[in-house]
Amino acid sequence: MTTPPSPPGAERTDGPTVRIGALAPLTRPGWVEAGRHLSAGLELAVREVNDAGGIAGKPLELVVRDTAADPERAAAVVDELAGLGVAALAGEYHSVVARAAAARADALGLPYLCSSAVLDALTEQPTGWVARLCPPQSRGWHVYADFLFGAGHRRIAVAAQPSVYWASGTRILRDYLAPRGGSVFELDMSALTPAAVCDELVDQRATALLLLVGHPEPAVSIVKSVRNDQRLAEIVMGAPAGQPELAEWASSLGDDGAGIPFLRYLPERLTPLGARVEKALRERLAEAPSFVAFEGYDTIAVLADLLRSHGTDRARIAEAWPHVAVEGTRGRIRFSRTPGVGVWQWTGTPIQVVDRDPEKPDHLRVLHAG
Template sequence: MTTRSTPVEEKRADGASVRIGTLVPLTRPGWVEAGQHLLAGLELAVGEVNDAGGVGGRPLELVVRDTAADPQKAAAAVDELAQLGVAALAGEYHSVVARAAATRADALGLPYLCSSSVLDTLTPERQTDWVARLSPPQSRGWRIYADFLLAAGHSRIAVATQPSVYWASGTRILRDHLAPHGATVIELDMRSLSPTALCDALVDNRATALLLLVGHPEPAVPIVKSVRGDQRLAEIVIGAPAGQPEFAEWATSLGEDGTGIPFLRYLPERLTPLGARVETALRERLTQAPSFVAYEGYDTVTVLADVLRSQGTDRARIAESWPRVTVEGTRGQIRFSRTPGISVWQWAWPPVQVVDRDPAEPERFRVLHTG
């Protein structure tokens, strides 16, 4: 398990700091770039909190553990961090990993603010008071994506899938939302199809859209290259609701082939004044445009710092405070509430956009739909 010390952790080894356990994917098979953006936002916010005097005069400290997209590793990290005495848990990008972390945090009585994972039931066995979440639930974001497909006139939508609770949940949400409108979802299992065979299946099924519900870079990149190179599929729309095209790695891997692929992004039309300032700082830290995941990281620490200032480090008091949070974040005012079908305290209205990379200018994102 990879351990990373923040500058604060290196300077303050005397136990005087307020510690937040932090889960991020920093090695493969995790999405490393997403983990780097998430951690950049978390660390930026911690630095600003400490520059402003910390929490009750004590510095805030991130105790970072690499999950590598492994649910078992994440659960073990939660156990370790709880024993280290962290006041709360933060982070994670991969939904299945966050679910393992949330389930363990709930069992241990460790408050967890989930930054960037969307499965509706993060704690599948029961509703919990210990976990809150900033990212929108999958059911909301993917329904908005389905509305975008309907508005664009798509009625035969193929999904290239791999085995995963996350992909299966996404497929179900799309099918349930699209079917009443007369649209058909055609599921194509990539365990038994090569990219070339997938192209044949798309032609045979007369699909007008293909959604990538698969991992990156494999098999997403070969699929895109194969579909883009097949003249029979010149008119098909490729989509990636999970957000793979958000990151520079996608553009580097695919070049022009990676443009014009709509995906979900959790940003507003305009950032708050705080968000605009944070954007500049994140861009300098990352040496590239920050993704929405970096803002989620920043907002996570902003919320936790506010809670820690008002409630102290008692874990039960932190968890009890979720419904009383009112914090101005980079993307709007953050409040948590109970949402039907969602097992955790949820920021009910994070912004949702469907965007793509502009074929004429791949570094520019075009907003195609908002919800």
């Protein structure tokens, strides 16, 4: 790995605390609830590291910055955090934002462990500076496509907004389903109203509608329109990006939000560590923790292990990605190189397709695992 010149402030990594910079969407238009769960996981893990003595006797300090789902803001924040002397970066939920952060971290020579952003092409070129905990989008959405196909869906509509992330998801689904006799057609939400979406679904004889759109809007309006249209009583709606995972979905939609399958990155059973962390996160959040909160916790668990064993030198941290072997909340974490993915990748991330039980909307049902 070629090490670029150190950015301003890099020499201050050897201060009274060991600093980790954290990125999260904490204000709109970012998905604020996801940012809150991610931050809760990060903060809980930092507290536990410090309760256990910190890093070589120094407190671990989390320096949190709001990205507000803005790639340009994220890039500027990475510059700021590099100047503050952080040893590494953690976090982020939105893929297009994480991609901007990863590009800047790579340019500055700053290790970045991405918690929750799944876009396969997280960086334009292979890099040794970036690693990722969540699965690449292609793997997760292939599992979701398997679920759709196994449930008998052959004509699938996607209500999509313009986005690299949504376009990538549509392409993954189409490429995977077409050879198996399935078809995927796109409904452009920059041009259609929720009522017009219903008309298109009827005209196209779709059996499933996937919501590749932002939350709360237009996702909430689309769901309500489809639920209220008697012509579409048999259609299945899905949200592979995970919108129904968080409590805000249920509070916005009530019973209408149930029975909408989504991807969740949790195993059938958490590890013993995961069970303990789940309890602590539930108390911290005053609600059931989402998979995003576990991703945050595991991010710090990995970085703390690297800091203890390799120190705060940025190049040494990045060089150690392939040697990681950490017990996380959802399994043992190791990084490797994955074809088509330019960053170090945890390949063992568990993947489930779940929904909110129509009989008990507060309960999540596992429909499929991959």
